[in-house]
Amino acid sequence: MKVAPRFGPGHRVLVTGGAGFVPSHLVDTLVARGCTVVALDNFVTGSKDNVAHLHDKPNFTLVEADISDGLPTHHPALAERFDAIMHMASPASPTDFATLPVEILRVGSVATLHLLDRAVADGARFLMASTSEAYGDPKEHPQRETYWGNVNPIGVRSVYDEAKRFSEAATMAYHRYRGLDAAIVRIFNTYGPRMRPDDGRAIPTFISQALRGEPITVHGTGNQTRSICYVEDLVRGILLLLDSTQTGPVNCGTEHELTMRQLAELIVSLSGSTSEVTYVTRAADDPEMRRPDLTLARELLGYEPAVAPEDGLRRTIEHFRERLG
Ligand code: NAD
Ligand code: UDP
Numbered sequence: 001m002k003v004a005p006r007f008g009p010g011h012r013v014l015v016t017g018g019a020g021f022v023p024s025h026l027v028d029t030l031v032a033r034g035c036t037v038v039a040l041d042n043f044v045t046g047s048k049d050n051v052a053h054l055h056d057k058p059n060f061t062l063v064e065a066d067i068s069d070g071l072p073t074h075h076p077a078l079a080e081r082f083d084a085i086m087h088m089a090s091p092a093s094p095t096d097f098a099t100l101p102v103e104i105l106r107v108g109s110v111a112t113l114h115l116l117d118r119a120v121a122d123g124a125r126f127l128m129a130s131t132s133e134a135y136g137d138p139k140e141h142p143q144r145e146t147y148w149g150n151v152n153p154i155g156v157r158s159v160y161d162e163a164k165r166f167s168e169a170a171t172m173a174y175h176r177y178r179g180l181d182a183a184i185v186r187i188f189n190t191y192g193p194r195m196r197p198d199d200g201r202a203i204p205t206f207i208s209q210a211l212r213g214e215p216i217t218v219h220g221t222g223n224q225t226r227s228i229c230y231v232e233d234l235v236r237g238i239l240l241l242l243d244s245t246q247t248g249p250v251n252c253g254t255e256h257e258l259t260m261r262q263l264a265e266l267i268v269s270l271s272g273s274t275s276e277v278t279y280v281t282r283a284a285d286d287p288e289m290r291r292p293d294l295t296l297a298r299e300l301l302g303y304e305p306a307v308a309p310e311d312g313l314r315r316t317i318e319h320f321r322e323r324l325g
Contacts (some may be wrong), residue, residue, distance in 0.1 A: 135290075
């Protein structure tokens with residue numbers, strides 16, 4: 001079933017975290033569609049460079065603000081009502097969990113509440129960017145949306161996992177009891193251009209190491225798995241959900257499940273690197289395996305990922321090669 005776009009010319013869309021990796025790609029597509037897009041960001045992990053090419057577009061505005069402090073309603077771009085609000089802001093790399101723990105908790109709790117209130121007031125559709133981390137270290141494989149997860153509530157990852165789970169609960173409460181038109185997407189490991197080479201996540205780390213000829217730092221045995229999604233596929237999936245009337249939660253990603261050892265070897269080979277794969281200490285509570293069950297996304301949204309890991313990784317390696325010089 002093909003879902004017709006609901007948001008296009010004449011519609012105002014607020015994208016929090018709009019200068020970040022995934023959100024900036026969403027912003028690109030929404031601007032190209034003719035939506036009036038306001039990106040709100042405090043640049044804690046994002047960068048103005050990611051949206052610099054949109055500077056001259058009349059239907060794009062970048063507002064600098066920390067959404068956890070409330071919406072900067074004094075800003076003219078925030079004064080008018082929105083048709084859709086996409087809460088994409090949050091640091092997302094496991095290395096951020098130790099350096100930005102309270103910031104992550106706040107953007108996944110008080111910021112979510114500020115945005116939910118605004119969405120109700122505006123009668124806007126609200127889309128919450130949740131995560132496969134909501135499943136924790138899963139005991140069900142692949143993960144269906146009906147699985148409640150296995151999260152350590154006081155572990156090192158809990159600042160992120162529990163904040164996203166709180167945001168899901170809050171979104172559902174506003175949907176059930178305040179009539180909010182809401183959607184929740186559970187995003188699985190996504191990669192592509194505009195990731196920060198030093199953000200600590202496996203793919204940018206392995207690519208940077210491979211291009212510099214440094215040892216690839218696989219954590220633990222490298223037998224743990226992730227299913228990797230090129231950003232173009234994810235953006236299509238998220239926008240299919242936004243344009244639908246579905247609430248979800250809906251998984252979005254791919255079934256391309258690789259061990260971290262396979263991923264490291266693939267990146268070394270695709271980048272023509274001489275780096276050797278090494279094995280270093282693994283962090284606590286690191287999920288052992290992860291793969292989405294995509295049945296709901298397919299049935300409700302007609303979503304189908306299209307980019308093979310080799311293609312997506314090649315494109316990302318080229319982007320990093322240019323960026324790292
Ligand atoms: P990112 O760090 O590149 O983007 C997040 C953006 O949010 C950044 O620009 C950052 O500066 C901004 N931000 C953070 N806190 C903010 C605040 N308080 N106020 C305003 N702006 C703030 O990360 P990403 O990988 O693009 O992730 C985007 C969203 O997708 C996040 O919500 C993340 O949890 C979710 N997600 C991503 C993945 C993935 O694999 N990339 C997986 C699951 C979920
Ligand atoms: N990982 C790794 N080396 C690194 C960074 C990460 O082996 O330099 C591993 C990490 O332990 C995890 C997997 O790669 O098992 C995916 O980690 P990432 O931070 O990319 O995403 P997440 O843990 O959020 O899925």
